[in-house]
Each structure stands twice: as structure tokens, then as C-alpha cells.
Amino acid sequence: MPNEHGAALMLEPDRMARLDIAVKGLFATPVAAVQLPSSEARNAILRETILQRRATTPSVQASNAGGWHSDRDIADWGGAEANTVLELARQVATQMVADRKGQPIRPRWSMQAWANVNGPGDGNICHYHPGAFWSGTYYVDDGGCADDPLLGGEFEMLDPRGPGPGMYAPALKFAGEDGASAGSGETIRPRPGLLFLFPSWLFHQVRPYRGDRLRISMAFNFGLDQTSAADAG
Template identity: 80%
Template sequence: MARLDIAVKGLFPTLVAAVELPDADARNAELAGLILRRREQFPSIQASNAGGWHSDRSITEWGGARVAEVLQVARGIATQLTADRNGEPAHPEWVTQAWANVNGPGDGNICHYHPGACWSGTYYVDDGGCAADPLLGGEFEMLDPRGPGPGMYAPQFKFAGEDGRSVGSGETIRPKPGLLFLFPSWLFHQVRPYRGSALRISLAFNFGIAAGS
């Protein structure tokens, strides 16, 4: 039989966007100082963090120009990734909530999602050495929303093609200073325990949509 021309289309994609921001060294030095001073003054709140320090969610009020700078870029990305039901560009009014995370040795974040938001994301201030040494862990992991996939029946197989490699498991993003990424807020995610001896510092945020947008 002649080779069949099979039409293959990847349905139900999950959009994740990433960009490395310029001027990261100067920005991150300022952000690290600001966040670590805040950590000395205020105790951690308990959210998804398993250990580590989680700031209050009002960093937009005390974070200054550098936090505003990152969030402005992130809102622009969120707008580019959002369309109306006809596929036309949309320009929602974003309601922003943001906070800082500091993870030390053994700290991570348990699997969770972000109710009440449309887009969520993270900006890395300090990776604690994770980018250079994979053994340090600390990866941001997103779990496959398709569930267990073919592993339900035949765990030795996967879907063909690049987008099938992680089916039934997850995809990770390794922290890197200056890296900003966004993902849908409903996507289950976690932070693997950090095994380094320094500090892993990040800025996290949620973008909800204002009523009437």
C-alpha cells in the first residue's frame, strides 16, 4: 500500500510564553536587595510554599520601579496572548496581584493553580546556581493537563511528534536570572525542591480581568 498522507493537528494546545529581559544584572541586583530587606522585616505567609519565604501579595505597592518595569512587560505579553472569541486581538484591563518568593536549601512549592486569574507568571531574580548545575533542582514544573495520557494503558509509549514527548508527565523550566514567563493560571504547577546552598529568588504574579473589560 502506498504511504498515506495523514493529516495531523495538535489540538487543545496550552500556551506558555518566555522571554529573557535585557539589563537583567542591574535590575536583579536592585530587586534582590529590595526583596531580601523585606524578608528581614516581615514573616512569610503560607501559600503553596514548602519552606522558604513568600511575601505578601502587595509587592506592587512596595516594590518600586523595577517591579513595575517587569510587570509592565508581562502585561504586554498577556495582552498579546489574549483574543476574543472570534480570534481578534483583545485588550483587557488587567488586575494585577504580585509577590516575591525566596527559596533556600530544601525549599520548594507544592502543586497548585491560581484561582481567579487568567494568566500567571514568574520572573527570576536569582537562580541560586540552578541554570549552571541541573543537580541543584529548583525547576518550575508544569503538569500535563491531558492527565496520564497513554500511560494509562501502555506507559512504554507516547504520542509521536515533539508535542507528545511530555504526555502524561510534565515540562520543566530551569530558572535563569532575567527570564520571564507566563502560563495559563489554571495549569497545575509546582517548584521542585532547591538543593543548592544559596538563594533562589523570584517575582510571581497573577493577571485577572477587570469587570467590564
């Protein structure tokens, strides 16, 4: 503030430290993660099932940059193991929604689900999933990514708020837990048995896998079944 001579007064650092500042994080983006139990045996069967399908069925071209992307019908051929994962994902999706009054609600979800197999150098370009509310991933085989960060293969989510501080002062960040990622992105490192969901409008990509094995995952979209109303509960 200016003093009587019009000059600006600077608060001393110790005075700044005593200010009681109320900060509220606005517009948070929910990302829900669950490490599924008993995943080792399930994943061994899923891995074999997915690789058998890959050997007999051409890849769909979607966001995949290389690699193999199945049709969106793994619920039909993935067996009990795939459908167990998808049912658990459906439960997470339901638990993570409410009506506009904050009351629990049980939407009747429509679903698409598929498998991805990425080999050396394969990834997925930036994209989002129109026509869905929740999207998600389940890791069957991480290709060693969990133990070696040099192998890449991370799932990366881009800040939906835009460039943030990077537009003007890239060297600055907002103080607080998530300030460093403002205007950039956050990553999830693959780990077998990890299931996570994110809003379908969230821009995301998969960084190229640099290992010499196979990185295998399931992916899915949950939209609203337009033929029936949601059940309140």
C-alpha cells in the same frame, strides 16, 4: 484489513512509510517566555529589596514548602524595578489574548504580585491559581540552577489532559515534538531575567532547590477587572 479468507492483512513497514498521514495537535496549552534585556542591574536592586523585605516581614503560607513568600503587594514596595517587570508582564498578557473572533483585545487587568525566596530544600507543592486568567514568574536570582541541573529548583507544569498514555502503556508515547510529555510534565529551568506566563488553571509546582544559595523570584496573577469592560483594539 481482512483478506478473502478472513485473515487480517498487515501492511509492510515500507508501505506504512508512504502513507500521507495528517496530524493536528489539539488543545495546546500556551506558555509564553521572554528573556528581558538589561536584567543584571535590575536584578541586583530587586534582590536587595526583596531580601530586606524578607528580613522584616514574616512569610505568608501558600503553596510554599519552606522558603519565604511575601504578601501579594510587591507592586507597593518593590520599587521601580519590580513595577517595570510587572508592566512588561502585563504587555505579554495583553498580547497573548484575543476575543472569540480572534481579534486583538486590551483587557483591563487586575493584578496580584509577590516575591518568593527559596533556600536549600525549599520548593512549592502542586497548585493552581483560581480567580485569574494568566499567572507568571520572573527570575531575579536562579541560585545557580541554570548552570547546574543537579541543583533542581525547576518550575514544573503538569499535563492538564490527565494521565494520557501512562494510564495504559507507560512505555509508549505519541509521535511528534511534544509526545514524550503526554500524561506527565514539562519543566522550565530558572535563569536570571527570564519572564514567563501560563494559564492560571495549569497545575504546577516548583521542585526543591538543592543548592546552597538563594533562589529568588517574583510571581504574579492577572485577572479581569470586573468594574470595567475590556477595550477592543
